[in-house]
Amino acid sequence: MIEIRELTVRFGGVTPIQAMDLTLPGGACGLIGPNGAGKTTFFNVLSGFVTPATGRVLAFGDDLLALPGHRRARWGLRRTFQTEQAIEQLSVYDNVAMVHEHTGGHRRDRHRDVLTALDFVGLSVSPTAPVGALGAGERRLVELARAVVGRPRVVLLDEPAAGLPDEETGRIGAVIRRIPAELDAMTVLVDHDMSLVSACCDVTAVLDFGRLIAAGPTQEVLRDEHVVRAYLGTEEVA
Ligand SMILES: Nc1ncnc2c1ncn2[C@@H]1O[C@H](COP(=O)(O)OP(=O)(O)OP(=O)(O)O)[C@@H](O)[C@H]1O
Numbered sequence: 001m002i003e004i005r006e007l008t009v010r011f012g013g014v015t016p017i018q019a020m021d022l023t024l025p026g027g028a029c030g031l032i033g034p035n036g037a038g039k040t041t042f043f044n045v046l047s048g049f050v051t052p053a054t055g056r057v058l059a060f061g062d063d064l065l066a067l068p069g070h071r072r073a074r075w076g077l078r079r080t081f082q083t084e085q086a087i088e089q090l091s092v093y094d095n096v097a098m099v100h101e102h103t104g105g106h107r108r109d110r111h112r113d114v115l116t117a118l119d120f121v122g123l124s125v126s127p128t129a130p131v132g133a134l135g136a137g138e139r140r141l142v143e144l145a146r147a148v149v150g151r152p153r154v155v156l157l158d159e160p161a162a163g164l165p166d167e168e169t170g171r172i173g174a175v176i177r178r179i180p181a182e183l184d185a186m187t188v189l190v191d192h193d194m195s196l197v198s199a200c201c202d203v204t205a206v207l208d209f210g211r212l213i214a215a216g217p218t219q220e221v222l223r224d225e226h227v228v229r230a231y232l233g234t235e236e237v238a
Pocket residue numbers: 011014016033034035036037038039040041042
């Protein structure tokens with residue numbers, strides 16, 4: 001569970017998050033909103049790239065903002081970024097092992113944990129293959145493997161299937177859907193693809209230019225008239 005209280009972020013005159021109060025109950029959660037609504041900024045606050053002006057974030061009761069960024073990773077906070085982070089010249093294995101090391105995984109467990117993560121995401125290429133030689137869908141699976149290796153507790157996913165065709169997006173969604181039950185970690189998915197959000201998230205919150213405008217069971221939220229208006233004018237969201 002993540003509890004956000006009175007969270008405000010300011011960049012000069014821009015306030016991308018304003019007095020946000022939100023409880024993400026655990027399991028599979030979604031966060032949606034128009035471009036510039038503050039979703040990535042929210043992830044940046046949780047992962048330590050941005051310091052908020054005010055507010056508290058409790059993750060499973062722990063005061064996340066009191067921990068420096070590297071301690072949050074060791075605590076079990078993981079994230080993917082809109083742009084791929086894997087290093088093209090390094091192998092699939094080394095790219096995942098690097099995160100295992102950074103997040104405090106024991107060296108003696110590394111081989112097993114890296115192969116387990118690759119198996120979990122269903123990556124069928126050789127672990128020794130350089131990431132630069134992989135196709136777009138496989139590279140996104142490497143990003144997911146990096147986010148789940150070891151012992152994640154909260155996995156933040158920022159448009160994890162961006163740019164992929166529907167079939168490969170479905171494959172990514174199927175992996176994300178398994179994370180809460182099989183890895184005992186909660187997921188928070190930020191995405192503009194409402195079919196992916198519907199498929200992966202039990203509950204969804206909606207940000208609109210710094211303000212939380214809806215939160216609840218995903219199917220109800222996607223039908224909410226305020227959400228439909230904020231997101232797409234008068235059209236249905238999904
Ligand atoms: N480091 C920064 N300095 C100044 N302004 C910033 C910074 N980071 C984000 N912003 C601004 O904050 C607002 C929210 O941006 P953010 O990237 O969080 O939105 P988003 O909801 O993730 O959008 P998208 O769906 O396009 O990824 C935008 O107006 C953006 O220009």
